Amino acid sequence: MSIPFNIPVILGSETDRISEAIASKKLSGNGRFTKRCQKLFRDTYGFDTALLTTSCTDALELAAIICNISPGDEVIVPSYTYPSTANAFLLRGAKLVFVDSGPDHPNLYVEQLSELITPKTKAIVPVHYAGNACDMDAIMELKKLHGFSVIEDAAQAIGATHNSRPLGSIGDFGAFSFHDTKNINCGEGGMLCVNNKSLSDRAEIVWEKGTNRQAFLRGDIDKYGWVDIGSSYYPSELNAAFLSAQLEAVDVIQRKRVALWNRYQENFHDIPTRGLFTINETPSYSSNNAHIFYVVFERAEHRHAMIQGLKSQGIGSAFHYQSLHKSTYFKEKHGTRQLPNADRFSDCLLRLPLYYDLSLSEIDEVCASFEALISKL
Numbered sequence: 001m002s003i004p005f006n007i008p009v010i011l012g013s014e015t016d017r018i019s020e021a022i023a024s025k026k027l028s029g030n031g032r033f034t035k036r037c038q039k040l041f042r043d044t045y046g047f048d049t050a051l052l053t054t055s056c057t058d059a060l061e062l063a064a065i066i067c068n069i070s071p072g073d074e075v076i077v078p079s080y081t082y083p084s085t086a087n088a089f090l091l092r093g094a095k096l097v098f099v100d101s102g103p104d105h106p107n108l109y110v111e112q113l114s115e116l117i118t119p120k121t122k123a124i125v126p127v128h129y130a131g132n133a134c135d136m137d138a139i140m141e142l143k144k145l146h147g148f149s150v151i152e153d154a155a156q157a158i159g160a161t162h163n164s165r166p167l168g169s170i171g172d173f174g175a176f177s178f179h180d181t182k183n184i185n186c187g188e189g190g191m192l193c194v195n196n197k198s199l200s201d202r203a204e205i206v207w208e209k210g211t212n213r214q215a216f217l218r219g220d221i222d223k224y225g226w227v228d229i230g231s232s233y234y235p236s237e238l239n240a241a242f243l244s245a246q247l248e249a250v251d252v253i254q255r256k257r258v259a260l261w262n263r264y265q266e267n268f269h270d271i272p273t274r275g276l277f278t279i280n281e282t283p284s285y286s287s288n289n290a291h292i293f294y295v296v297f298e299r300a301e302h303r304h305a306m307i308q309g310l311k312s313q314g315i316g317s318a319f320h321y322q323s324l325h326k327s328t329y330f331k332e333k334h335g336t337r338q339l340p341n342a343d344r345f346s347d348c349l350l351r352l353p354l355y356y357d358l359s360l361s362e363i364d365e366v367c368a369s370f371e372a373l374i375s376k377l
């Protein structure tokens, strides 16, 4: 048996789009395919402004600039996330304040936010882990009270919703990833959606290397120049062309993934847990975009044994984030405040194979192996 942990989705139609881009002899960014990706994103999910970027990391960095994050500001970030979520704000000189995960989910623990918010809190960055929505109602209530910016790290959350609203559309910004581990990919890519209309003009300028070229291209002004800080954020048309083929087929891809995820869930409901693990349940206010199927073990040794056991049978599985507050880079700066839930997900969460080319029968095989291995723990 050979079932890798991930195979990036490739439909075949990407090659046609790339050929069209090459034939157009217009390969630099912000051209026809970039606009097409942005329009598909706006039309499919109802976003106001969508700016294609070279990664979600870039989209987060762009958001941090647009909210004027500066030295002395505090930004609340979950510890259980990828370093990009934190780096974007650290690069602007902010002080990071890590929030724990919930006791029964890896998303940030909203009940802990009130004790972390200070007059210096400039932004909060909810990460929708596995495409499961954070409690956005509670976070937006706090925003109303305190006035900070909310940047949704929706890297994993394409197509998922919170009470029927698309994730990434609720805070001031939503940042998405098209890395090849995500549901929709172009190797490396991202999108910044700007929901706060008062920030969208500036977003366009920072995205365009600090120039008002975008307004010029629209015909709003007759020449363009340097008007603000900015950098190079958008990919070449070759990447955008590839991505446009996948965004056109987003429904097909998502339907298949959801069918695979549901098969895992059905199978797992029949596997005796023996008190050794739990499976992830989607919160009631969230839809499921089938980004990750994970289980959480009670003990780190059992997760380790499962990874090894599955591997010996040719099945790839993977742990995920390591708490950022304990990272080599940050542990001294964080101090002694404990974040036990983030640590537990770092030590005990296991992801099983889930990708477009996987079949239902392969999932059955993974589940059968899992069941056999768990019975021997």
Ligand SMILES: *Cc1c(COP(=O)(O)O)cnc(C)c1O
Residues within 6 Å of the ligand: 054, 055, 056, 057, 058, 081, 082, 084, 085, 127, 153, 155, 156, 176, 177, 178, 179, 188, 189, 190
């Ligand atoms: C994948 C991911 C990122 C980084 O995305 P890139 O497109 O690789 O920069 C950031 N945050 C989260 C939560 C992710 O899952």
